[in-house]
Amino acid sequence: MIQIDPRSAAPIYEQIIEQLKILCLKGVMKPGDKLPSVRELATIIIANPNTVSKAYKELEREGIIETLRGRGTYVTVEAQLKLNEGKVLEMKEQLRQLIIEAHYAGIDIQQLKEWIEEIGSSLEGGKKVD
Amino acid sequence: MIEVRNVSKTLNGREVLSNVSFKIGEGEIFGLLGRNGSGKTTLLRLIQQILLPDEGEIYFKDVLVKDHPLVKQNIVYMPVVNPYFDRYNYGQLVQLLKHIYPKFDVTYANELVNRYEIPEKVKYRELSTGLKKQLSLILSFAIKPAVILLDEPTDGIDAVTRNDVLQLMIDEVAERETSILITSHRLEDIERMCNRIGFLEGNQLTSVMDLDELKNDYLKIQMAFEEDMNLSIRKNGVAILDQAGIFYTALVLKTDVEAKEYLKSLQPKVWHELPVNLEEVFIAKFGGKRRW
Amino acid sequence: MVKRQLLYKEWKQSELTFILVMLVAVFATPFAFLMEYSSFQTCLKDAECIVDSPRFSYFFNTDVFLSLSWLMGVFFAVIQLGFERNKGHMDFTLSLPFNRSTIYHTKFFLGAGIIAIVHAVSYVLTYLLILGLNPLETSGFHSGYVISFVTSLMFYSLFFAAGTLTGSSISQAIVGFSTAILPFLVIGLPIVHLDFILKTSGDWLDKSFVHLISPMSPIIYITTEPFQSDYPHWFSGEKIIIPIVMMVLFYVIGLISFIKHPIERNGRFFLYQKIDRPIQIMVIVFGVLGFGWVGFSSDNSIFGYIAGMLIGGAVGALTSYFLIYRKR
Numbered sequence: 001m002i003q004i005d006p007r008s009a010a011p012i013y014e015q016i017i018e019q020l021k022i023l024c025l026k027g028v029m030k031p032g033d034k035l036p037s038v039r040e041l042a043t044i045i046i047a048n049p050n051t052v053s054k055a056y057k058e059l060e061r062e063g064i065i066e067t068l069r070g071r072g073t074y075v076t077v078e079a080q081l082k083l084n085e086g087k088v089l090e091m092k093e094q095l096r097q098l099i100i101e102a103h104y105a106g107i108d109i110q111q112l113k114e115w116i117e118e119i120g121s122s123l124e125g126g127k128k129v130d
Numbered sequence: 131m132i133e134v135r136n137v138s139k140t141l142n143g144r145e146v147l148s149n150v151s152f153k154i155g156e157g158e159i160f161g162l163l164g165r166n167g168s169g170k171t172t173l174l175r176l177i178q179q180i181l182l183p184d185e186g187e188i189y190f191k192d193v194l195v196k197d198h199p200l201v202k203q204n205i206v207y208m209p210v211v212n213p214y215f216d217r218y219n220y221g222q223l224v225q226l227l228k229h230i231y232p233k234f235d236v237t238y239a240n241e242l243v244n245r246y247e248i249p250e251k252v253k254y255r256e257l258s259t260g261l262k263k264q265l266s267l268i269l270s271f272a273i274k275p276a277v278i279l280l281d282e283p284t285d286g287i288d289a290v291t292r293n294d295v296l297q298l299m300i301d302e303v304a305e306r307e308t309s310i311l312i313t314s315h316r317l318e319d320i321e322r323m324c325n326r327i328g329f330l331e332g333n334q335l336t337s338v339m340d341l342d343e344l345k346n347d348y349l350k351i352q353m354a355f356e357e358d359m360n361l362s363i364r365k366n367g368v369a370i371l372d373q374a375g376i377f378y379t380a381l382v383l384k385t386d387v388e389a390k391e392y393l394k395s396l397q398p399k400v401w402h403e404l405p406v407n408l409e410e411v412f413i414a415k416f417g418g419k420r421r422w
Numbered sequence: 423m424v425k426r427q428l429l430y431k432e433w434k435q436s437e438l439t440f441i442l443v444m445l446v447a448v449f450a451t452p453f454a455f456l457m458e459y460s461s462f463q464t465c466l467k468d469a470e471c472i473v474d475s476p477r478f479s480y481f482f483n484t485d486v487f488l489s490l491s492w493l494m495g496v497f498f499a500v501i502q503l504g505f506e507r508n509k510g511h512m513d514f515t516l517s518l519p520f521n522r523s524t525i526y527h528t529k530f531f532l533g534a535g536i537i538a539i540v541h542a543v544s545y546v547l548t549y550l551l552i553l554g555l556n557p558l559e560t561s562g563f564h565s566g567y568v569i570s571f572v573t574s575l576m577f578y579s580l581f582f583a584a585g586t587l588t589g590s591s592i593s594q595a596i597v598g599f600s601t602a603i604l605p606f607l608v609i610g611l612p613i614v615h616l617d618f619i620l621k622t623s624g625d626w627l628d629k630s631f632v633h634l635i636s637p638m639s640p641i642i643y644i645t646t647e648p649f650q651s652d653y654p655h656w657f658s659g660e661k662i663i664i665p666i667v668m669m670v671l672f673y674v675i676g677l678i679s680f681i682k683h684p685i686e687r688n689g690r691f692f693l694y695q696k697i698d699r700p701i702q703i704m705v706i707v708f709g710v711l712g713f714g715w716v717g718f719s720s721d722n723s724i725f726g727y728i729a730g731m732l733i734g735g736a737v738g739a740l741t742s743y744f745l746i747y748r749k750r
Contacts, residue, residue, distance in 0.1 A: 006321035009405025011342040039304035046296050047322050048159055049304040141686055180516045181686055202519035214514035222434075229430040230518055 004045050012047050016055035021086075024064065024079050031077040035065060062086070131156055131309045132177065132205070132277050137186030139172060146172050148333040150186070154277070157307035159299075161320040161341075164330030165416050170313040171210070173330070174279045177311075178207040190277070203231055204276040208266050208283065215266070216255035220248065223269060231273045239272035246294055260291035267295055271302055278302075280312045284319050296323065321408045329415055337415070341408070348406045349384045352377060353398035366392055369414035381406060381414040423527045428520055432532050435511075436501050440536055447494060447540045450487035452547040455480055459555055479559035482566035487544065491570045492644050494540065495578030496598065498533040503585030504594040507688045516685060526586075526680045530673070533578055541571045569661055573643045576665040576672075577602075580640055583676030586683055586693075593691040593745070602641040610635050611711040618718050618727070640668055691746045702742040709738020 002019045004012050023029045035041070038056060042049040056073060059065045064079045076082075102112055132154045139147045146169040154160045162170050175181045177188050179195060179202065187194055190201045215223060220243060228234045243250060248265055249257070257265065263283055270278055283299075284292045296319065302308045314320055320327060321341060328338040339347070354376045363370060363380065368389050372379040377400070382389040394401070433440065462478040465471035482488060506512045515525060545567045552560055581598035588594045600607075610631065617627050636642045643665050679693075687693045692701065710731045717730020 004322070006318050007407045007409070009345060009407060011345050012322070013342065039301065042300045042304055043297050046293065046300065048325055049300060050157065050159075050325055175513070178517045180513050182684070199519050199521040199524070202517070207517050209513065212514065213510045226431055226434060230427045 002041070002045055004047060013051045013055040013058070016041075016045075016047075016052060017058055020055070020059060021064065021083060024075060025083055025087075029075050031075050031079055033075045035073045035075065037072065131158075131191060132311070133189040133192075134173070134177065135187050135189065137173075137176060137183045137188065139169075139176060139181065139184050141172065145333050147176075147330075150330075150333075150335045152328055152335060152338055154309050154311055156276075156309055157303055158326065159303060159310045159312065159324045161324035161327040162311060162313045162330065163317075163320065163327055163412060164313075166315075168330040169333060170330055171281055174207060174209075174281055174311070174313065177279060178202070178205065180207075203233065203273075205279065206270040206273050206275040206277075207279045208263075208270050208281060210281045210285075212254075212262075212266055215262075217253060219253050220250040220265065223254070223265075224272075227269060227273065233274045235272050235274055238274075239268055242268045242271070242298070260287035263287055264291060264295055264298075267298055271298065271308075274306070275308065277309045277311070280310060280314075282314050283312060284316050285314055292319070299323065317409045317412060327408075329412075331415060344408065344411060345405060347384055348411055349382055350404040350406045350410060351380045351382065351390075351393060352400060352402040352404060353380065353393065353396075354378070354400035355396065355398055359396055362396070363393070368393065371410055371414055381410060423524055424531045425520055425524055425528055428518065428525065428528045429532060431515075431518075432502070432529055435506075439501060440498075443494060443497070444536060444540055447487060447491070448543045448547070451485055451544050452551055454486060455548055455551050455555075459557075475558060477558035478555070479557050479561075482560065482562035485566065488566045488570040489644070491537075491541070491574045492577040494537055495533075495574040495576070496581045496595070498536065499578050499581035499585055499598070500591050500594055502529050502533055503582065504588070504591030507585075508590050510688070512685060512688060522681045523677060526677050530579075530582060530676075533582070534575055537574050537578060538571065541567055541574070569643075572662050572665045572669075576640060576643065576669040579669040579672040579676070583672040583679065586676045586679040587697070589688045589690040589693050596745070603639060605635045605638040606641075607708050607712075611708065611715060614715050615711060618715075637664055640665075698746050702739075702746055705742040706735055706738035709734035709736075709741070713737065 001023070002016065004015045004019075006012065008015065010018075020029070020035075029035070035056075036044065038049050038052045041047075042052045045052075056065065056067075060067060060073075063076060063082045065073055066076050067073045099109070099112065102108075133151075134153075135151050137147060137150045138145065150173065152160075162173065164170050172181065176183050177195070179188075179199070182196075187196070189195065190198075190205060193201055195201055195205075218226065224234075224236055224239060228236060243265075246264055246268070248261055248268070254262065254265065267280075267283060280299075284295055287295070299310060300323075303310065310323075312320070312323065324341055326338060326340050327344070328335050331337075337344075350371065355378060356376065359378065360370065360373060363378070366389075369381045370378060371381050378398075380393065382393075458480055459478055462473065465473055466476075506515065516522070518525075520528075548563070552563070577598075580601060581594065584598035584601065585594045588597050613627060613630060616622075643661070683693045685693070687695065692698055711734070713734025714727055714731035717726040717728070717733075718724075720726055
């Protein structure tokens with residue numbers, strides 16, 4: 001389900017967060033699904049329980065999971081929404097980077113806008129065929 | 131939980147540990163790293179009062195361990211090898227330890243021995259290395275200590291047993307907030323298991339930090355130089371992880387602006403900043419000087 | 423001070439050995455008594471065999487167990503300390519939740535307790551035999567047991583203390599034995615040399631040995647000499663009081679040493695590095711004096727004297743080097 005790589009540059013708790021988010025996005029974990037307890041997950045992936053706990057706390061802070069007293073930890077109903085929100089922010093940031101790099105490469109905003117139109121129409125065109 | 135304060139120890143004329151201080155809190159897994167012979171085992175033996183420090187004190191929950199040996203009912207030391215156990219089988223070891231440690235949980239020990247299928251009637255010395263370590267660990271946990279000192283618990287054993295051993299450790303920490311001090315050469319296991327680590331460099335304890343911090347604090351820089359810059363870079367105290375032809379990989383602290391400026395001033399043809407893992411930091415700290 | 427939990431572990435550690443020794447030791451004297459009785463009876467029935475009196479007697483001052491019981495003291499001290507060091511088990515013992523003085527007291531209590539039990543049971547069994555078989559004479563029965571017990575404890579204490587200064591069984595045995603004969607070496611050898619050099623009559627020499635050196639040497643208490651009634655004593659309780667004092671002295675020395683000792687030198691001859699050199703010098707000196715004495719007593723000339731001393735010096739230096747300084 002989740003595989004962590006201790007050799008990777010990303011801290012383990014970040015890897016856990018990323019992978020759980022991906023599982024939610026892909027629909028493998030759906031709203032209302034119960035997550036393994038901190039101890040269970042730590043035992044499965046062989047990581048420090050505190051690290052898992054840290055990841056869960058962060059996910060809870062972002063509203064993706066919630067802990068119900070005495071019952072366990074579940075994926076929230078709004079998880080999908082929050083993830084999408086997160087995705088949206090991420091894409092906006094990527095766009096910003098792209099615009100900056102384009103600028104350095106000598107491509108101005110106008111040129112980019114033209115390209116967006118161009119790509120947009122070709123995609124729409126493809127859609128119309130469906 | 132455990133506090134080591136200004137501990138120094140000289141063995142055979144060599145000062146093995148000099149002014150070492152650190153603390154371990156509840157439920158924390160602390161990794162002690164260092165080259166062979168750097169004093170890791172000596173430090174563990176000092177905490178357990180097998181050796182007596184030349185200077186400094188060791189506290190358990192703010193109580194001086196030396197004056198209150200009873201607190202050692204809460205501290206268990208698992209050495210690399212335990213010749214004392216050799217002659218006994220599981221049942222006999224349980225009897226022995228039960229008498230010494232009042233909190234020994236026989237049911238728990240039996241449960242674990244069954245779960246990991248450890249033969250109960252075989253003498254300790256006849257078990258394989260992996261089973262020896264597993265059994266030692268089970269007995270140590272059955273004592274229900276607050277702190278457990280593990281010397282190379284996963285070194286030299288097969289992958290399956292190693293998984294079992296690590297899972298057992300995780301269970302303990304998750305369930306009972308046991309503090310664990312672990313020394314190992316298996317950096318991968320350290321990276322998985324530890325909250326914090328410390329390096330025994332020379333005879334001092336340095337770079338005590340969160341593992342997450344370590345990955346965030348250090349930076350790997352890949353550069354390419356036309357001329358041989360090896361000597362000059364190392365003369366300036368920058369660690370070189372690797373050199374292949376014209377490509378150099380250096381390790382610096384992210385906050386070390388000077389080092390970065392210096393490297394940039396050498397006008398490298400390539401400059402890539404990459405994150406690091408524990409093995410790279412270890413090699414840079416201890417082997418960087420040998421990079422000829 | 424003595425902890426029950428630790429006692430269990432200490433007993434279990436050498437259980438088999440203790441039981442075997444106890445069985446042999448407890449039954450030794452009763453068995454010897456019975457054997458003597460039975461051979462006496464056989465002799466009575468045999469016309470060719472001559473007996474001193476129509477009734478059987480047993481002399482406890484020649485009893486094997488009572489004269490050799492001190493070996494128990496030596497043996498127990500070595501298995502409780504020296505063996506543990508040799509096998510690398512002392513680490514485990516020191517890692518347990520007991521302070522070093524508790525460990526010392528408990529180990530000693532176990533060894534001393536076994537020695538006491540052995541003597542007590544042997545005494546009772548033999549006493550029953552005496553009641554039952556009604557011998558004519560049982561000289562030295564009570565005093566024999568008391569002295570044997572005290573001597574065993576004293577040797578136990580001596581070798582136990584040696585075990586807190588040394589890093590292996592062999593060195594423990596050597597140091598224990600050397601201390602047992604120490605007054606002979608430290609006082610005896612020099613005065614013998616003095617006598618030779620100054621050519622005195624030698625009368626004062628004998629007196630010194632008998633009245634000063636022997637009573638001070640632990641080794642003398644294993645022979646039966648001091649137990650004979652015509653032996654010149656300092657005072658009436660000498661044969662018991664001196665060993666008891668020695669036992670207490672060794673116990674205290676051992677306790678202090680055990681608490682402070684640096685275990686990291688396990689395996690070396692001495693645990694305290696600072697003793698190495700002074701002892702080596704002492705061994706060389708004893709070698710010189712000892713072989714020198716052999717030298718001049720054999721041919722009574724200055725040549726033998728010097729040759730002896732040279733050989734002794736060499737022997738002392740080599741022995742001490744190989745024992746003390748070579749790492750095992």
